[in-house]
Amino acid sequence: MTFFRNLSLFRFPESVSKSLNTLDKELESKRLRECGPMELATRGFVSPFGRDSEDLVHQIGAFSLVSIGSEERLLPSVVVNEELADKLSKITEKEGRRIGGKERKRLKEEVISELLPRAFIRPSRLSAYLDSERGWFVVDSASRKSAEDAVTEVREALGRFPATPMAPEESPRNLMTDWLVGGKLPEGLVLGEEVELRDPAEAGAIVRCRRQDLESDEVREHLKSGKQVFQLGLVFEDRMSFVLGEDLVVRKLRFLDVVLDQMGEDTAESARAELDASFALMTLELRTLFERLEQWFGLPRPGERD
Template identity: 60%
Template sequence: MFFRNLTLFRFSPAVADDLHRLDQVLHDHTLRPVGGLEMFTRGFVPPVERGDEAPLTHSVAFFTLFTVGGQDKMLPASVVNGELQRKVQKITEEEGRKVGGRERKRIKEDLFNELLPRAFVQESRLSGYVDTRSGWLVLDTASRKAAENALTQLREALGSFPAVPLAPEEGPRVLLTDWLANGTLPAGLQLGDECELRDPASSTGAIIRARRQEMDSEEIKEHLRNGKQVFQLGLVFDDRISFVLGEDLVVRKLKFLDVVLDAMDDSHADATAEADASLALMTLELERLLGRLAEWFVLPRPENA
């Protein structure tokens, strides 16, 4: 249940009012098995398994959890090209002629259509939740592409869902660099034990990745004095959550610390009660963290839909 990464979007109060119908509309966009000649399918699956009639959302207070499922055909190009090479070689040997480019392309397309129905199917799950009180869409992924795909599924189901990427008024890279260089972290925030430093003037410049290292060490300070800036920084919030924050404001390696996990009650009556407790604990902890991120980087909530 606990998320490991956070890609964030924001939406207005008017959009939040429309999300009461989320469970209803998702039923028309459930995941179906991938067809014989399809490469992939996407759709919604129950975020909490409760048998055949499990709902497609799970809500606690202002937070509604959902899960986007996927089925992808795995047909490596090397497999198709290997079959193509054998087919071309057979024609050459049996018919004594050279296979031209146009014929080669046609043979490859035929092989692809022949092999696709027999390809291995890989399943995936991406969970997220909407916070209608504060206007956050929170997706458990560090991949921008995966996040955009999940957002597309929500927009198709709802007809419209104008959630927008974060638009910080404070430059994240500048602020992260200042925190590391000068130790001027906001109250409740501490440095973790990893960072990624880069030369911002060059896309091909040196990249320094430090893990399990004291962030106030002379080695780190020397890199900063030489002009490198922070692109990712490990942080600890209120001794309750550790994470790595990127200059793209994606939260990676999210981990709830023992003081949070110890608050979990193991004596739940069933899977629904356990899901309620986990979702409530996670979302309330993240609500505090996201609220502070909004303060630190000035992340305004859209006022209009």
């Protein structure tokens, strides 16, 4: 298993935790099936251990790792349009008549039906995990749509999964701007080398800095002009670095040497043992980070009413 690189975070109430005891059985009904000859795409759960395993959940304590797979037929619009143009040209030459919009639409559907069974299939996989004790659902993606699709897949499998995006009590944009302006960060945090500053006005200026001293005069001048922090590079307790967005999505997550050294240099006896070690290490490290995010931004676990 490779460590997650991006984190989209959701919270779910304590009442959901009980239903996670049978998560493996619940996901069985949503196992990924092959994309049929007339289907554009299918989506479902696959084994975190890879093709050689049937297990749909990898669990260590309160943490449950799941993988959502998809198969998508690649049918570029340029290919469809080219085939349609050829079909329209032949009809015009043979019958010498003008083809209306309704017939053109029908012919396009025929072209798609003819091409679909021959289209290549592109597989993909998205990893996520659930922390039943603390109520976190963590998706390895910075894409809002992909993360929400993952929530939907779990919800359809369980029948009920009221996981909600972050609803911070403290504005991340204002708080991170204060960190950068004042230079006083919460204990355990230091500035990284990346920032995105924006003028909050509509269509305002955007400044992106990478490999930059964030305490430099150049950055401070942008802050003095009223720009605010939308993304900020941070290092947490010398154990991980990441870029935190005002949407509280964690991007470019990287564990540092002090964490990676805990994995040891010996090769794992099996893929399953390697997954055990890396998943346990990652989830425990991230649980500590999430606890601090709760404190900094005010991220209470939702109750049943939520």
